[in-house]
Amino acid sequence: MMRERIRVRGQVQGVGFRPFVYRLAGEAGLNGWVRNDSHGVLLEVQGDPAVIGKLAERLFSEAPPLARIDHLERCPVPLQGEQGGFTIHESERGAADTAVTPDAATCPACLAELFDPADRRYQYPFTNCTHCGPRYTITRAIPYDRSNTTMAAFPLCETCGREYRDPLDRRFHAQPNACPVCGPSLELYDAAGCRQNGDPIAATLARLKRGDVVAIKGLGGFHLACNARDREAVARLRCRKGREAKPLAVMAANAESLAGCVEWTEAEKALLTGSERPIVLLRKRSNTDSELAGCAPGVGWLGAMLPCTPIHYLLFHEAAGRPVDGAWLQAPWELLLVMTSANPGGEPLVIDNDEALRRLSGIADAWLMHDRPIAVRCDDSVMRVDAGGPAFIRRARGFTPQAISLPHTGPSTLAVGGYFKNTVCLTRGSEAFVSQHIGQLDSPANRDFLAEVVDHLCDVLRIRPEQVVHDRHDDLPGSQWAADYINRTGVKRVEVQHHHAHIAAVAAEHGVADRPLLGLALDGVGAGDDGTAWGGELLRVEAGGYRRFGHLSTLPLPGGDRAAREPWRMGAAVLHRLGRGEAIPARFEASAAGPIAEMLQRDVNCPETSSMGRWFDAAAGLLGVCPVMNYEGEAPMLLEGLAERHGAVAPLSDGFRLESGTLDLLPLLAELADIGDAGFGAALFHATLAEGLAAWAAAAADAEGIAEIVFGGGCFLNRTLSTGLRERLSDTGLRVLEARRLPPNDGGLSLGQAWVAIQQATVKERSDAGDRRT
Amino acid sequence: LTHGSGGRAMAQLIDELFLKAFDNPLLRQLNDQAAFDVPAGRMVMATDSHVVTPLFFPGGDIGSLAVHGTVNDVAMSGARPLYLAAGFILEEGFPLGDLKRIVESMAAAAEEAGVAIVTGDTKVVEQGKGDGVFINTTGFGVVPPGIDISGNRARPGDRILVNGTLGDHGVAIMSQRENLSFGTGIESDSVALHGLVAAMVETVPNLHCLRDPTRGGLAATLNELAQQSAVGMRIEESSLPLREGVRGACEFLGLDPLYVANEGKLVAICAAEDAEPLLEAMREHPLGREAAIIGEVQEDPNHFVQMQTAFGGMRMVDWISGEQLPRIC
Ligand SMILES: [Fe+3]
Ligand SMILES: [Mg+2]
Ligand SMILES: [Zn+2]
Ligand SMILES: [Zn+2]
Structure with missing residues (x-):
């Protein structure tokens, strides 16, 4: 005993x-x-x-x-x-009582009840239990119990109350527990805001089938849905949403229903069916574009997800003819739905019912809504799987507010990220809480959203930041917001260089604190310490500091940021650099070609950048792949798609030059300038790039005596590049550290900023302590 | 132009040049200062140093600019500008012919604006220590009684107006400096605005704010006013007056016309009910023919300036600290 x-x-x-x-x-x-x-x-x-x-x-x-x-x-x-x-024992009502966990998709036990005609929750759209259901998105405050969630307005009925109090019940202390008697209810509304009679699920399905766009209230916000197999409906949705070409995600009843359109591996299926229910990028088949016309034109991948709430399940159940046994959940079904975030104009997701009617008027034909408010906006997460495992493209629903463990503790830190794909990060001890995806901070609404997220996270995590970190670029909205916050609160300010933060983010999630790392940051632009625009950097990162080992050779950006949206301008910049500037006007159709040639020649508003992203744009521009981008990242995505379809080629010999820490890709681009076959050109670009980057990184590893290299920056979203580079570097004996718990792009920036600031604070603390001792 | 003790003859030459060009009774007294009577009302003073490359550009030169810039700063209080003082810093070796051209243009601008250049000073610096010529001007004017125009008077609901097309000056200067073929035909808007201001104040004595969106353009000015008045602002992209040539040049150059300098433009903020009469008064004046109501003041604890884009979305009009350093990651 x-x-x-x-x-x-x-x-x-x-x-x-x-x-x-x-x-x-x-x-x-x-x-x-x-x-x-x-x-x-x-x-x-x-x-x-x-x-x-x-x-x-x-x-x-x-x-x-x-x-x-x-x-x-x-x-x-x-x-x-x-x-x-x-x-x-009842919890003590003290500090940080019950933690808030991420939202989770409907569990098998709840699904069984949902489709069992004899169950009291048969077809009840808000079925959940301790193993599933809404969490973060319904939480207004802590401790996490019903009165602090948006379920507060729904007192438990007697039966639900019994479940809630019984330790042996699956619903013991399930805060959002509900049933048709006591819980929220689902309704369908038309454009006039009138509630429609009859079964809202059946009516919604009927509308979807006839080509309507329906706004559907999900966990962290509204989706816009339409029939993915209906070419006209997809076109209508795109036109109304003002989203010309950017890929749209598709929802299916199960992985089996996707098999006809995309390929998936077991690892991808596991990710798809996981309780986090992210959108997973799956390789398209040759027939994808004809079956799902307009869903993901040009790119090699289709974003797919499975139902994450009973509401979504019920739509597929209805489409399957309301089968009574559970077998239908594994059978392939025809219905595929486009599910795209309802965030008109790139502004924050719509979460409120009235707001939905207002902001989505003219976009949706009908609204499938319910009376359980959403407390926290939280977009779908987007992931993909590569040889190294699952990776994030966007981290939000299903994952926030899960903490990432830092290698050691430090002062509570608030890091505000940068500009695009923004997140914020709050730390408490050695836990780092990275917010859900906030988005592009160019609209006032998204800046309000940022403030809202900071407030909410500070509240539910009970954090009071002692220092605030922002990017070195003063003109980034994140930096401006931070300056304001610092003025208001008087907390300490820390600035961190953009690419240093990219590398530090990955180092943090891998728990590296005590040894120097080599960081390869392949990115768009970020302000460098010398006031120029960096973005293709090899850094030696150590103890909260870094040294720039080398960078990509630079290219002029004709028209500054404008060049980042128009790859043809970068193509022109390469021609200029090659001494072939006179060919620019004839080569590019744009009426701006003459003026751009002139600007390059006279060096007018052509700041130089070492950005990897702009070299990608230049390749796309020269190959005529994507002269002007419709959405951010389109050119490199199309380029990757072309390279994938073409298949592997040998790298161009002498395609790059390595000189005193600088990798020059001009020889490769000179070759691309004269290649007519865009597919071959794209493949050659990827192959030679991987070769050059590997040689460059290996040389740096050798010179610095470091055997670990960190991949950071948005370019690592390119699977062909990251896979090619990972393989080559692993072959040379280097250990590669990649972003796995956050996206490699600016979505992970805030974690890196926080980690650098914490390291700096603790290094300083130690040296102060050392001073006192001596 | 020479410099140092040997330059006595030269100094005299310059003095004569100025005296002749700017000739007026006060200057003629050859004192180190100008003394004058002040009419009733509040006195207004403003100073501005003018540094521009190139010195001569389509639509003006540093001389006329030095008059317009300071006259406008005075006028933005609602004042009638009366006198100017001018300080010249000349670089050794600067061609006398160019100086003459500048001084004459300055005189013409002052005459046209109805202000007298009543005192001044000239220094010559060694070669390499200046950029041809710098001109500082200080202006004096008087605000009529009952006018209270100030950057902190914008109130939620107020309307925001401009008197014409944006970005002309900046684009003209850049095109000329960089010798860009696609910018030819764009002229600087450099002009003295007090005549227009007088007409505006006459129609709407209760004008709240006036400011000339020079360096940093409309964006900087609106952000300044928003901060000063502790309000937000919302403008409409589709209502911004923009010359086609300027729009095109900005597209090539990757510049946002909201951030490009003007030298003959003003931003006015007035109560909603005064907006239409004010707009009418502006449009009747030659310098306000293309005037427009571009937005309104709103309550906003963040003091954001935002713009409804042509596509219907809302965009921040950020306060950018310096050059438009690339931001797209
Ligand atoms: Fe970045
Ligand atoms: Mg001024
Ligand atoms: Zn469950
Ligand atoms: Zn109940």
């Missing part, structure tokens, strides 16, 4: 962990108690040592679906008499 105290850390609150422990202890006949506290879950068990050992094992092996155990600690404590079985 012995007694043990067990401490469990990780994502163990609000996920049914205490009832799980209660059940295990009961089954094992152990006495004791379990409770939540500010560190996670704490339990004491008394009984046979072997039985206790077995229980500790089962805590790991049978943990509830949404739980994640980071750390488990056991220590013996004195035996206690008078054991009255095992009890769940």
Whole structure:
């Protein structure tokens, strides 16, 4: 007989962990108690040592679906008499009580009830339990309990209340627990805001089938949906949303329903079906563009996701003819729905019902809405899988507010990111909380959203930042917002260089604190320390500082930022650099070709940049692939698609020059300038680029005596490039660290900024302490 | 032009040049200062140093600019400008012919504006220590009683007006300096605005704000006013007056016309009910024919300046600190 105290850390609150422990202890006949506290879950068990050992094992092996155990600690404590079985202690209402977890897709047990005509929750669109359902997006404040969520307006009925209070029930303390008697309800509205009679699911499906665009209220915001197989409906949605060419994501009942249009691997299927339910980029088949015309034109990938709430499941269930047994969930179905975020004009997602009617008027034909408010905007996450595993393109729903563990603690830090694809990061001890995707900060609404996210995160995490970090570029909205915040609050200001932050973000998630790393930042532009625009950098990163080892040779940006939207301008810049400027006017059709040639010749508003992204644009421009971009990243995405379709080619010999730390790609671009076959050109560009970058990085690794290299920056979203480079560098014996828990692009910038600032603060602390000692 | 003690004859030559060109009774007294009577009202003073490359550009030169710039700064208080003082810093070796041209143009601009250049000073610096010529001008004027125009008077609901097309000056200067063929035909808008201001104040004595959007363009001016008045502003892209040539040149150059300098433009802010009469008064004046109501003042704790784009979205009109350093990552 012995007694043990067990401490469990990780994502163990609000996920049914205490009832799980209660059940295990009961089954094992152990006495004791379990409770939540500010560190996670704490339990004491008394009984046979072997039985206790077995229980500790089962805590790991049978943990509830949404739980994640980071750390488990056991220590013996004195035996206690008078054991009255095992009890769940109410949490102490103290600091950081019950943590908020990410939203999760409907679990199998809830699905079974949803489609069981005999169940009291048959076809109830708000079915959830401790293992699934809304979390972060309904949470207004902590502690996480019903009164602090948007479920506060729905008092539990007697039956739901019983479930809620029964430790052996799947719905024990499930805050959003609901049923048709007491919970929210679903309604369909027309453009006039009139509620439609009849079954809202059936009516919505009918509208989708006849080509309507329907706004559907999801977890973190509204989607705009239409029939993905209806070419005209897709075109209509694009036209109304003002989204000409950017790929649209598609929702299917299950992976099997996607098999006809895209290929998926087991790893991709696992990601698709995971409870986070991200959009996963899947390789298109040759027939994808004819089957799903207009969904993802030109690019090699289709973004796909599976239903994340009962509402979405019910639409597919309806389309399948309301089958009564669960087999339909694994069968392929014809219906595929375009599901695109309802964020007109690039502004924040629509979350409110009235707002939806207003902001989506003229875009949607009907609104499928309910009366459970969304407290927090949270867009869909977007991911893909490569040889190194899953990677983010956008991190939001299903993942925020999950913490990323930093290698060590530091002052509470708020990092505000940059400009595009913005996120913010808040740290508490050694935990870093990166916000959901906020988006482009060029609209006032998105800046308000940023402020809203900072406030909300500070509230629910109970953080008071001691320092605020922003990009070195003073004219980025993030920097301006930070300056304002600092003025208001008087907290310490830290500036971090853009590409340093990109590398630091990846170093942070890999837990590297104590050794120098080589960082390869391949990116758009970011302000460099010398006042020029960087973006293709090799950095030696160490202890919160860095040194610029080398960079890509520079190209002029004719017209500054304008050149980043018009790849033909970068093509012209290369011709100019090659001494072939006189060919510019004849080569490019744009009426601006003459003026641009003149600007290049006279060096008027042609700032130089070492940006990798602009070299991609230049290649696209010279190959005539995408003279002007419709959306950010279009040119490199099309280029990658072309290279993939063409297949691998050998790198161009002498395609690059390496000189004193600088990688010059001009010889490669000179070749591209005279290649007529865009597919071959794209393949040659990717192959030679990987070769050149690998040679460059290997030389730097050698010179610095560092065997670990970090990939950071938006260009690593390019799978062909990152795969090619990873393979080459691994072959030379280098260890490659990549962004896996955040996107490599500016979506991860805030984490890197925070980590640099924390390192600087702790380095300073240590040296101050050293000074005092001596 | 020579410099140093040997330049006595030269100094005299310059003095004569100025005296002749700017001739007026006060200057003729040859004192180190000008003394004059002041009419009733509040006195206004403004100073501006003018540095521009090239010195001569389509639509003007540094001389006329030095008059217009300071006259306009005085006029933006609603004042009638009366006198100017001028300080010249000349670089050794600067061609006398060019100086003569500049001084004469300055005299003509002053005459046209009805202000007298009543005192001045000249220094010559060594070669390489100047850029041909710098001109500082200080202006004096008087605000009629009852006028209270100030950057902190914008109120939510007020309307924002401009008197004409944006960006002409900046684009003209750039085209000339860089010898760009596609900018030819664009002239600087450099002009003295106090006549227009007088007409505006007469129609709407309760004008709230006036400012000339010079360096940093309309964007900088609106942000300044928003900060000063602790309000937000919202303008409409489709209502901004823009010359086709300027629009095109800005597109090539990757410049945003909102940030390009003007030298003959003003931003006016007035109560909503005064907007239409004010617009009419402006349009009746030769310098306000293309005047437009471009937006309105709104409540905003962030003091944002935002623009409804031609596509219907809202965009921030940021306060940019310096050059338009690339920002697209
Ligand atoms: Fe970046
Ligand atoms: Mg001025
Ligand atoms: Zn469930
Ligand atoms: Zn109920």
